[in-house]
Amino acid sequence: MYFLRRLLSLIPLLLVISFLAFVLVRLAPGGPFDRERKPASPEIERQLQAKYRLDQPIWKQYIAYLGDLARGDFGPSLKYRNHTVTDIIAQALPVSLLLGAMAFGFALGVGIPVGYYTAVKRGRWEDYAGSLFSILMVCIPGFVIAPLLVMGFAIHWRLLPVALWASPWHAILPVAALGLFFSGRIARLMREGMLNTMQAEFVTAARAKGLSEHTLLLKHAFRLAVLPVVSYSGPLLADLLTGSFVIETIFQIPGIGIFIVNGSLNRDYTMVVGLVILYATLLVVLNLLVDFLYTLLDPRVKYE
Amino acid sequence: MGESKAGGASVPASQLVSSLAPPASPNERAWRRFRRNRLARISAWFLGGIVLLVLLWPLVTPHNPDMLSDNQFQPPSAKHWFGTDVHGRDVFTRVMYGAQISLLVGIVGAGVSLIIGVTWGATAGYVGGRTDNLMMRAVDILYSLPSIIFVIVLITTLEGLLKNWLAAIGSDGLAKSARLIFLFVGLGAVSWLTMARIVRGQVLSLRTRQFVNASRVLGAGPVWILRQHIIPNVLGVVIVYLTLTVPAIILYESFLSYLGLGIQPPMASWGSLIAEGAEQINPIRIYWWLIIFPGGVLVSTLLALNFLGDGLRDAWDVRGGN
Numbered sequence: 191m192y193f194l195r196r197l198l199s200l201i202p203l204l205l206v207i208s209f210l211a212f213v214l215v216r217l218a219p220g221g222p223f224d225r226e227r228k229p230a231s232p233e234i235e236r237q238l239q240a241k242y243r244l245d246q247p248i249w250k251q252y253i254a255y256l257g258d259l260a261r262g263d264f265g266p267s268l269k270y271r272n273h274t275v276t277d278i279i280a281q282a283l284p285v286s287l288l289l290g291a292m293a294f295g296f297a298l299g300v301g302i303p304v305g306y307y308t309a310v311k312r313g314r315w316e317d318y319a320g321s322l323f324s325i326l327m328v329c330i331p332g333f334v335i336a337p338l339l340v341m342g343f344a345i346h347w348r349l350l351p352v353a354l355w356a357s358p359w360h361a362i363l364p365v366a367a368l369g370l371f372f373s374g375r376i377a378r379l380m381r382e383g384m385l386n387t388m389q390a391e392f393v394t395a396a397r398a399k400g401l402s403e404h405t406l407l408l409k410h411a412f413r414l415a416v417l418p419v420v421s422y423s424g425p426l427l428a429d430l431l432t433g434s435f436v437i438e439t440i441f442q443i444p445g446i447g448i449f450i451v452n453g454s455l456n457r458d459y460t461m462v463v464g465l466v467i468l469y470a471t472l473l474v475v476l477n478l479l480v481d482f483l484y485t486l487l488d489p490r491v492k493y494e
Numbered sequence: 495m496g497e498s499k500a501g502g503a504s505v506p507a508s509q510l511v512s513s514l515a516p517p518a519s520p521n522e523r524a525w526r527r528f529r530r531n532r533l534a535r536i537s538a539w540f541l542g543g544i545v546l547l548v549l550l551w552p553l554v555t556p557h558n559p560d561m562l563s564d565n566q567f568q569p570p571s572a573k574h575w576f577g578t579d580v581h582g583r584d585v586f587t588r589v590m591y592g593a594q595i596s597l598l599v600g601i602v603g604a605g606v607s608l609i610i611g612v613t614w615g616a617t618a619g620y621v622g623g624r625t626d627n628l629m630m631r632a633v634d635i636l637y638s639l640p641s642i643i644f645v646i647v648l649i650t651t652l653e654g655l656l657k658n659w660l661a662a663i664g665s666d667g668l669a670k671s672a673r674l675i676f677l678f679v680g681l682g683a684v685s686w687l688t689m690a691r692i693v694r695g696q697v698l699s700l701r702t703r704q705f706v707n708a709s710r711v712l713g714a715g716p717v718w719i720l721r722q723h724i725i726p727n728v729l730g731v732v733i734v735y736l737t738l739t740v741p742a743i744i745l746y747e748s749f750l751s752y753l754g755l756g757i758q759p760p761m762a763s764w765g766s767l768i769a770e771g772a773e774q775i776n777p778i779r780i781y782w783w784l785i786i787f788p789g790g791v792l793v794s795t796l797l798a799l800n801f802l803g804d805g806l807r808d809a810w811d812v813r814g815g816n
Contacts, residue, residue, distance in 0.1 A: 326793075473638055
């Protein structure tokens, strides 16, 4: 019930966001047709404006836009003529999502074991090595690590392709460049969660009852210790999806990133508004899912 | 929790006598804990050194950061410590000039986030009730939104408006730096959410503490309580998160500059320098110094800021004591 109500409350939120984006892009000086064969005759200019409804008052444009949106139509791109924004999203979003999902898996796959292990070995050299790794990763942004990976693995050793998005081999470097940063954050969260849980009374009680250390840590403590990671994974997904813009630029991956940057610079109104709505929707829904997952993992948490 | 560890049997007699003087305030005790943290101390010295170098280098350098020369792509040498770039400019000098922008954006941005976050959080926490609910709900919503996309859209749209407006009121110089002003204010304006949450939580718990109640019973007004009891107690936590906000904003700026939305050439920041280096990646020759040095300075600054922030947090956080 609670989640249904929250799902419904997202609708007005998304309406507000879409309206703000809609008005904002139109406030900016310059228009989408400024850079085209000047001087266009006022006649042509007016026809273009009329074709894309830009001659109407802004609220009328917005209502018409919402009508299209309800039918799943993001409208025509003002810059990439002959393409609709829906087309472009359908082409580019799967790439960005795939990159993001793989980097998410990478970050969890590296971060959780490192965090777990460093907590269990607290104060030993394994702890220091692992903790050094995680703080280093947190401080090396993707756009520093990506060129280094390319120079090392792709150019110097010639092991992997330099750029593009064609085979699984092409995915290795971008996924690592995007995921490493977040694996450090996750390792730190996991270590802290694990250390806190290992001090909890139920752990001491279980140990006193003679449970093996292995079962105790992996089966009982782990489940509670991983909760901070779960609640971070909502913002993490947001950061991954938007952080991939830079990685996409470096590796020339045909994802969403290039369209949002160019769309904003070129005043491609429909493109920008469409992508803002898309990402806002994606992220609020993902966050809701994360909260839901949290209640499943931790029965003590109840939302009313 | 914090008090229990200060006592104990190992206190020498001389200290017992001196403890007749007013006891150390929580802030003094935290400061003492902080100074025992070697990593944080080294980081503080390192950051101080960087700032000093950045300020002094323009006075002593033989190189002009914007002067083009024929010495393109020189590897690091005694003359050019970090080598030269595609236009034959000295990379070390470029990194030092870039540091000015990067550090300034970090500090000013953190200042902006401090003002918004503390005002928002303290109001929500102190007023409480329905207002608190509403204000924190807004923070939750903003949290779940893709802030980087908003920053991209805001920069590309509002920057033009600001530029036109500044030009209209006749300050062309300011109009040229519209992008810079926008980076300062804009990045701070999207980074205040954590600060607001933390301050609100602190104020909320302080508000119900006994010494605050006692003060209220004695007839103190809200202004007195805020100034005498709440603000001094929140200060430590605020400073800690301020230190952690600076690297986040520096990272943000370099991200935008990397995408070509931040600092415009010939000005430089660490992000734009790394982007310039990455442009020169080609399969024939590797100009590693164009990435390693700007990247290395950026990463070590972020590391130092994070160590410093962690050290401050450990020192101020009562739970960290045991």
